Amino acid sequence: MSFDSLGLSAELLRAVGEQGYSEPTPIQRKAIPVILQGLDVMAGAQTGTGKTAGFTLPLLQRLIENSAGANARQRGSRPIRALVLTPTRELAAQVAESIQTYGRHLPMKSAVVFGGVKINPQIDTLRRGVDILVATPGRLLDHAGQRTVDLSQVEILVLDEADRMLDMGFIHDIKRVLALLPPSAQRQNLLFSATFSDDIKRLADRLLNSPELIEVAPRNTTAERIGQVVHPVDKHRKRELLSHMIGANDWRQVLVFTRTKHGANRLAQQLETDGLSAAAIHGNKSQGARTKALAGFKNGDVRVLVATDIAARGLDIDQLPHVVNYELPNVPEDYVHRIGRTGRAGNSGEAVSLVCVDELKLLRDIERLLRRDIPKQVLPGYDPDPSIRAEPIQNGRGNDRGRSQPRQSEGYGRGRAPANKTAAALSASRRESGSQRAGQGRGEGRTAPKPAHGHVRRKSADSHAQPQHRHPRSGRGSPRAALVGGGFTDD
Numbered sequence: 001m002s003f004d005s006l007g008l009s010a011e012l013l014r015a016v017g018e019q020g021y022s023e024p025t026p027i028q029r030k031a032i033p034v035i036l037q038g039l040d041v042m043a044g045a046q047t048g049t050g051k052t053a054g055f056t057l058p059l060l061q062r063l064i065e066n067s068a069g070a071n072a073r074q075r076g077s078r079p080i081r082a083l084v085l086t087p088t089r090e091l092a093a094q095v096a097e098s099i100q101t102y103g104r105h106l107p108m109k110s111a112v113v114f115g116g117v118k119i120n121p122q123i124d125t126l127r128r129g130v131d132i133l134v135a136t137p138g139r140l141l142d143h144a145g146q147r148t149v150d151l152s153q154v155e156i157l158v159l160d161e162a163d164r165m166l167d168m169g170f171i172h173d174i175k176r177v178l179a180l181l182p183p184s185a186q187r188q189n190l191l192f193s194a195t196f197s198d199d200i201k202r203l204a205d206r207l208l209n210s211p212e213l214i215e216v217a218p219r220n221t222t223a224e225r226i227g228q229v230v231h232p233v234d235k236h237r238k239r240e241l242l243s244h245m246i247g248a249n250d251w252r253q254v255l256v257f258t259r260t261k262h263g264a265n266r267l268a269q270q271l272e273t274d275g276l277s278a279a280a281i282h283g284n285k286s287q288g289a290r291t292k293a294l295a296g297f298k299n300g301d302v303r304v305l306v307a308t309d310i311a312a313r314g315l316d317i318d319q320l321p322h323v324v325n326y327e328l329p330n331v332p333e334d335y336v337h338r339i340g341r342t343g344r345a346g347n348s349g350e351a352v353s354l355v356c357v358d359e360l361k362l363l364r365d366i367e368r369l370l371r372r373d374i375p376k377q378v379l380p381g382y383d384p385d386p387s388i389r390a391e392p393i394q395n396g397r398g399n400d401r402g403r404s405q406p407r408q409s410e411g412y413g414r415g416r417a418p419a420n421k422t423a424a425a426l427s428a429s430r431r432e433s434g435s436q437r438a439g440q441g442r443g444e445g446r447t448a449p450k451p452a453h454g455h456v457r458r459k460s461a462d463s464h465a466q467p468q469h470r471h472p473r474s475g476r477g478s479p480r481a482a483l484v485g486g487g488f489t490d491d
């Protein structure tokens with residue numbers, strides 16, 4: 001199927017062609033015709049599926065088609081006609097870039113506003129008039145408070161990565177933004193989310209009018225492009241193992257996840273000491289530092305980018321071959337988002353998790369979500385010491401998520417050597433490691449996750465129709481969505 005059959009205008013098809021896309025992705029095939037009809041949409045799609053073009057292309061076309069009426073109404077002024085809300089600055093910047101790219105042959109003006117940078121240049125841009133505004137909620141509300149933005153003419157609203165916005169505690173900001181828009185029945189509303197929790201469904205009920213439900217499997221699940229492996233290792237040896245793996249395998253571009261901002265800083269410094277060029281990216285870094293780190297990572301100056309979950313959300317780095325979970329995330333869904341950074345847009349990738357005894361419960365939660373075991377492989381010389389007992393996980397002072405794990409009384413389970421193992425036992429265990437490694441070929445164990453899709457299905461089965469079916473209008477005015485997750489925001 002080609003883009004030509006989706007009903008897009010010549011200018012948009014030209015821009016798509018210039019990007020080198022030969023055919024639409026599944027989300028684009030499903031979403032574009034529905035959005036072009038002017039219907040509300042609730043779409044289950046992760047980053048990496050091509051969702052940005054999936055809403056940007058029809059959004060641009062709808063605005064152009066309706067221009068005549070809008071222009072007449074406004075008699076020359078240029079109101080904001082489409083608003084895209086995103087959880088993070090990086091995602092906002094990327095969406096804005098996509099709008100520029102796909103709209104380059106159209107007379108549309110777009111702008112992006114997010115926190116962490118000066119507000120005055122944004123005010124100037126808004127004053128000159130924009131048709132499409134991409135924004136993070138916090139900075140948008142700052143503008144609203146200063147009356148430097150008028151959202152009363154918005155015709156299309158997009159909530160991108162809505163699940164992430166709720167995770168980051170933006171629900172109240174979102175409600176405040178909604179109050180600045182025309183009534184929902186007078187706009188087209190598009191909600192994109194990787195997962196459909198009850199909170200997302202409640203938000204959808206408030207926001208969407210008889211939405212069309214669209215779900216697609218993340219690309220990676222169908223093509224089994226991401227190899228996943230867990231390396232059990234003691235906590236105090238993780239850094240050494242990471243440096244060893246990067247050096248021994250000659251990895252040139254590695255995205256490493258830590259749980260806390262402090263942990264990200266410290267690890268980046270330690271890796272630098274080991275002679276690996278590294279940078280940290282997280283919510284406490286200035287926007288300039290984040291942009292610089294990302295640019296360095298993309299152009300190869302920075303070999304290892306150490307990131308917290310929230311900072312990494314929305315990063316679109318083509319052909320990222322290696323993602324390392326230096327620490328497992330507290331929230332299993334974050335694992336899915338993390339490994340979604342690799343194997344993007346059709347490329348293969350590898351997701352490695354360094355797991356210490358403290359994290360076994362987190363690992364089990366992740367495997368439950370994926371509904372499969374991740375292959376375990378002890379690397380020679382890095383056998384975990386079975387005498388080390390699990391400790392509660394500390395997320396740092398004023399931590400990112402504000403939670404610590406309960407004390408666990410478990411070890412690595414059956415088959416592990418005792419604490420006082422002999423040299424013979426040690427070498428036997430290393431042989432075992434080697435043979436496990438030999439069994440880790442492409443087909444075996446290197447299976448791709450079925451993460452968000454499975455999650456969406458399971459969670460949505462109770463109250464939502466199957467993909468592509470119309471969602472019965474339900475529950476307007478249902479209880480307010482509860483706040484999920486901790487208070488750390490990236491905005």
Ligand code: AMP
Nearest residue numbers: 021023024025047048049050051052345
């Ligand atoms: P997204 O899910 O929107 O973050 O897109 C993920 C990546 O897929 C981006 O790098 C896009 O440039 C790329 N992409 C989007 N649509 C297509 C397409 N139809 N064919 C190939 N690549 C695409």
